[in-house]
Amino acid sequence: MDIRRVILATLLSALVLIGFDYFMPEEHKSPAAIQGKTTTAAAPPVATDQPEITSRDEAPARLPIDAADVKGSVNLHGARLDDLVLKGYHETVRPDSPLVRVLEARNEKEPTYVEFGWYGSAGETLKLPNAHTLWTTSAQKLGSDSPVVLTWDNGEGLTFEIDLSVDRDYMFTVTQKVRNATGAAVSLVPYSRVVRAYTPEETGGMLVHEGPVSVINGRLGEESYKSLREGSTAPNYVSWSKTGTGGWAGITDKYWLTAVMPEQTSDVAGTYGFDTTAGAYQVGFTGQKPLIAAPNGEAQITSHVFSGAKEVRLLERYQHEMNIPDFWKAVDFGWFAFLTRPVFFVLDWLYQFFGNFGLALLTFTLIVKAVFFPLASKGFRSAAAMRDVAPRMKEIRERFKDDPVQMNQQIMQLYKKEGVNPASGCLPLLIQAPVFWCLYKVLYVTIEMRQAPFVGWIHDLSAPDPTNIFNLFGLLPFDPAHFSSWLWLGAWPILYGITIWLMQKINPATIDPAQKPVFMMMPVIFTFFMARQPVGLVIYYCWNNLLTMAQQYMIIRRHGQKKNEPEIIPPPKASKKKG
Incomplete structure (x- = not known):
């Protein structure tokens, strides 16, 4: 599974899971504008009489709680x-x-x-x-x-x-x-x-x-x-x-x-x-x-x-x-509560140990990456093997474009000869995805991250990055977000966009020229999209991207990249016509 597919899948899922509440907000109406529908549910009477107007500042009619x-x-x-x-x-x-x-x-x-x-x-x-x-x-x-x-x-x-x-x-x-x-x-x-x-106002959206x-x-x-x-x-x-x-x-x-x-x-x-x-x-x-x-x-x-x-x-x-x-x-905790709850308890234990939720998050991500390293290694090797045979696959498709049956047979023979399984690169991603989704869910819904500090200017991991490049990170006396929320762009989201760009650079793949502009714009799209998300999530994704790049470097150093020369496949013989 090459990196472009990972990035594209992540982008699409993020747009669906996080962005839905921005594009499809629920309509809020005042009670006076709402008309109820008839119900047949049996229930006891509900008292609708109004209370005496008693402000919480009126001591004679109130019992203090302390x-x-x-x-x-x-x-x-x-x-x-x-x-x-x-x-x-x-x-x-x-x-x-x-x-x-x-x-x-x-x-x-x-x-x-x-x-x-x-x-x-x-x-x-x-x-x-x-x-x-x-x-x-x-x-x-x-x-x-x-x-x-x-x-x-x-x-x-x-x-x-x-x-x-x-x-x-x-x-x-x-x-x-x-x-x-x-x-x-x-x-x-x-x-x-x-x-x-x-x-x-409902702030959680679909999550x-x-x-x-x-x-x-x-x-x-x-x-x-x-x-x-x-x-x-x-x-x-x-x-x-x-x-x-x-x-x-x-x-x-x-x-x-x-x-x-x-x-x-x-x-x-x-x-x-x-x-x-x-x-x-x-x-x-x-x-x-x-x-x-x-x-x-x-x-x-x-x-x-x-x-x-x-x-x-x-x-x-x-x-x-x-x-x-x-x-x-x-x-x-959602549908995956059976997995999300254990993720929370491990993360909370690390928080109790370090005393800093940000450090607990970084450590947990590192542990997960280490546990799944064998799967990631297998996935990267499979993706590298697919890249190695890509030139020969292209040549086969060109030579047998008029004979689909023969083309598929030649491709399957090539897979068998080189020991390549085109589906094996997807399996590690499918296994790891639920774990990282549950981690994302934990960070978004639990109060333990609310107002939790990290380092530097990050005093609340549950809020967006407070810095903004459009006012030179606070040097100019105005707030661009007053004009549009899409003008909020902090330092951490910029770092996140850079990590995506680096992932594309260190793992080059053959990209269709028609798709190339889309993939070149992905770091920019991700940067602006994540700028409005809790900075704890942005830090998590930055760290995850860096660990992914480090994993890939280790795998390449450990196994190397096989460079196969294109194999010349003879064209099909022309059939002889009987006169």
């Missing part, structure tokens, strides 16, 4: 978890930049929040807590070591409680209780859901799922915002419903997740929906069986809320400690 890794507040109007930032993550690499916000109140710019509640069984008329309910609190603050109890009395013999606690990471425990002093049994059904009242996500009955469910909008209608605004035991469901971004988890032994209905009135996406669970609070008794149920960074090892720990099924699937 835990080990998160801070924010709980809206006491409706007991909503709607204000949360992550202490360990900033929006940019600047230490004074704002912390990443994962939950935001209804009246803020990007509202995302978590709701808990009850609804009565059919035929019962009970005064239940809703979005306007003002809860009282047992403490002044919720922390990692200081749980809080929220209480509300409906004045008709029912007292509702919500016990809240948070661990030292991103997991909240929520116990909903109802105490019954009415003198008669009360039947109630609990629910919990994540609500997002705006349509976000990363962003939006509603769930695991119910061991099956991963991923829906788009568009499918929820088109599938939901009044009165329940449900586009998707599935019953099962336990599981988890929520809304995911590229690096962040907010999800609710019922008791893993309880029968629940997981639902996706879009409330056209409120312009809100809703994902969550409702109990399949009502809880019965006996006279002078109580009923309770415990659920959990995760709201934070999708750190792979943390998700794995929660999965094992809390029996949350397939919680690691919140990170979109």
Whole structure:
């Protein structure tokens, strides 16, 4: 498999896998412009009443949260978890930049929040807590070591409680209780859901799922915002419903997740929906069986809320400690997860060893190249053998162009004589391609590379190279990218283009004159295309190209290049015509 085929295949796959989101962006509409479609999915009622306008700055109606890794507040109007930032993550690499916000109140710019509640069984008329309910609190603050109890009395013999606690990471425990002093049994059904009242810009494109996500009955469910909008209608605004035991469901971004988890032994209905009135996406669970609070008794149920960074090892720990099924699937490792996950763990181990994600990436690529060196050697030898016999193949095609059968026979004899297998050069590439694709996927989807520094001017491997040749790498006081994103061209993408040009030079191949201009333009096309990609990926490809060239040099030194002289093949004998 010669280098031009490798480059062409890489270019085409990159255009399809990465560039699709640039050329086919999803249309984003405002909630007011969206009309839902009729659905027949059975689901519990969805509360659409609006909360009291309570800003996160209004202290009297809020319970502060100050835990080990998160801070924010709980809206006491409706007991909503709607204000949360992550202490360990900033929006940019600047230490004074704002912390990443994962939950935001209804009246803020990007509202995302978590709701808990009850609804009565059919035929019962009970005064239940809703979005306007003002809860009282047992403490002044919720922390990692200081749980809080929220209480509300409906004045008709029912007292509702919500016990809240948070661990030292991103997991909240929520116990909903109802105490019954009415003198008669009360039947109630609990629910919990994540609500997002705006349509976000999806940054992951085809490579990363962003939006509603769930695991119910061991099956991963991923829906788009568009499918929820088109599938939901009044009165329940449900586009998707599935019953099962336990599981988890929520809304995911590229690096962040907010999800609710019922008791893993309880029968629940997981639902996706879009409330056209409120312009809100809703994902969550409702109990399949009502809880019965006996006279002078109580009923309770415990659920959990995760709201934070999708750190792979943390998700794995929660999965094992809390029996949350397939919680690691919140990170979109893709169809090749069976290979992508091991790649991540090896890369993460190297990161822990070196303390620098860039060095871990370079080391991992070197290890993979060493492991696959025998295959690469075989592929290069096969490509060299094909180049050696190319002149004789050309001569055979010219001599027997009017006799295809004889031409194919002569070519097969030539392959057999020289021990050449035209397909053997493809096999090493096919075996190595999934490994490097999985490495690419890991670098793109995992939060571990986000804002990870390398060396020099690279302070964030997940962002494009901050330098730009069009302003002389910062010497001129203007930003060319303001005119067009295609004018962003940093130092690392330029180095990457140079490595492609060098690969073409050290491995010359016979190229059709009609194709030559295309191959000459490939380094330029690749350079501009990769300029907008995360610089960590560009560094990886540069390093991979350099190692490929080094491998080829070693193979040539080790085995040499066979130079065969063209073999003269006699032309076919002219047939004698009988007179």
